[in-house]
Amino acid sequence: MAAVPTLARRIARSGVRPLCRWPLAWGRAARQPPGLPLAPCRAFSNNKILVELDESSGVAMMKFKSPPVNSLSLDFLTEFCISLEKLENDRACRGVIFASAVPRIFSSGLDITEMSGKSMEHYAEFWRAVQEMWLRLYGSNMVTIAAVNGSSPAGGCLVALSCDYRIMVENPKFSIGLNEAQLGIVAPFWFKDTFVNVVGHRIAERSLQLGSLYPAPEALKFGLVDELVPEEKLQEKAMAVMAQWLALPDHARQLTKSMMRKAVLDRLVAHREEDVQNFVSFISKESIQKSLRMYMEMLKKKKS
Ligand SMILES: CCC/C=C/C(=O)SCCNC(=O)CCNC(=O)[C@H](O)C(C)(C)COP(=O)([O-])OP(=O)([O-])OC[C@H]1O[C@@H](n2cnc3c(N)ncnc32)[C@H](O)[C@@H]1OP(=O)([O-])[O-]
Numbered sequence: 001m002a003a004v005p006t007l008a009r010r011i012a013r014s015g016v017r018p019l020c021r022w023p024l025a026w027g028r029a030a031r032q033p034p035g036l037p038l039a040p041c042r043a044f045s046n047n048k049i050l051v052e053l054d055e056s057s058g059v060a061m062m063k064f065k066s067p068p069v070n071s072l073s074l075d076f077l078t079e080f081c082i083s084l085e086k087l088e089n090d091r092a093c094r095g096v097i098f099a100s101a102v103p104r105i106f107s108s109g110l111d112i113t114e115m116s117g118k119s120m121e122h123y124a125e126f127w128r129a130v131q132e133m134w135l136r137l138y139g140s141n142m143v144t145i146a147a148v149n150g151s152s153p154a155g156g157c158l159v160a161l162s163c164d165y166r167i168m169v170e171n172p173k174f175s176i177g178l179n180e181a182q183l184g185i186v187a188p189f190w191f192k193d194t195f196v197n198v199v200g201h202r203i204a205e206r207s208l209q210l211g212s213l214y215p216a217p218e219a220l221k222f223g224l225v226d227e228l229v230p231e232e233k234l235q236e237k238a239m240a241v242m243a244q245w246l247a248l249p250d251h252a253r254q255l256t257k258s259m260m261r262k263a264v265l266d267r268l269v270a271h272r273e274e275d276v277q278n279f280v281s282f283i284s285k286e287s288i289q290k291s292l293r294m295y296m297e298m299l300k301k302k303k304s
Helices: 007-014 074-088 120-138 155-161 189-199 201-210 216-221 231-246 250-270 272-283 286-303
Strands: 041-045 049-054 059-064 095-100 143-148 150-153 165-169 175-177 227-229
Touching (some): 049 074, 059 231, 074 120, 095 231, 120 189, 120 272, 143 155, 143 231, 150 155, 155 175, 155 189, 165 216, 165 231, 175 216, 189 201, 216 227, 227 231, 250 272
Parallel strands (some): 059 095, 095 143, 150 175
Antiparallel strands (some): 041 049, 049 059
16 A cells, blocks of 8 residues: 555645734624724634634634535645644633534535545545544544534534534524435444434434434434524624633543543544554445445535
């Protein structure tokens, strides 16, 4: 097998723009006394993700801006990991809110074109990036809140499930869930573990077997999301929840989070390469490739 680019190499060639300072429009107006200059805020942006860190509150906003549907491509995942790592290493940052800059879609999940018609080496590189994203997000020391402002199937749902808290826009047209079975593919054990830890075994088992996508109000009923709000209240609510979580001492919250999540994280770390090989041999099967092609055609037909 050819040499696989590491995250470090992907980072080196991704061209993330350096940190710069600019005023943050979001969430600031309410706290800033009139007439005072805006407190410093740092922002960085790359092609698919925009991050704004408000130094006074220690809260960063990470916005997905990869139209049309914020699919989790290799480039997106690389940028996501770089951005999260930067925030994790930044002493000024204690919490991150994730939201979409694309109307109506939080994230459409893993980019299907990365899993279809490509080489074995590509599938392995892609899957390592998916693992990396989850390990960093699920294992983050920061408070993580998903502000789910649109539909969030499969990998998009995993992003939300990996956060500490999920707030979704109350629009019943927005759905969320791990629908992999509908594509003829299978969510790996660590997607399942993350799901079970949020909704419990019975609901996870049924939902995974049926590949269920739930409209926001139904998702609330069994705790797939923690609360629903009107779209215009989402950011305010996310900031309020964040403030509540940040009121606790970091070390106590972090150790508690680690205690709850460590076994699940360790399981993937211990079986990482095996999980890559399982994915590659599964996804490269002709029957699975056919299912993915048919699913992509179905998406196109739905449009016309
Ligand atoms: C073992 C592995 C585990 C797998 C985990 C996963 O996450 S598997 C992933 C499971 N994910 C799903 O099952 C979600 C599938 N997607 C959807 O259900 C809908 O697209 C939507 C509800 C997200 C948005 O509806 P909407 O009416 O607003 O938009 P639209 O439908 O018109 O799409 C616009 C364009 O985006 C394209 N495209 C869309 N998604 C993907 C993707 N993931 N990737 C790549 N491309 C994607 C779509 O083909 C179209 O392209 P075109 O024709 O312009 O070249």
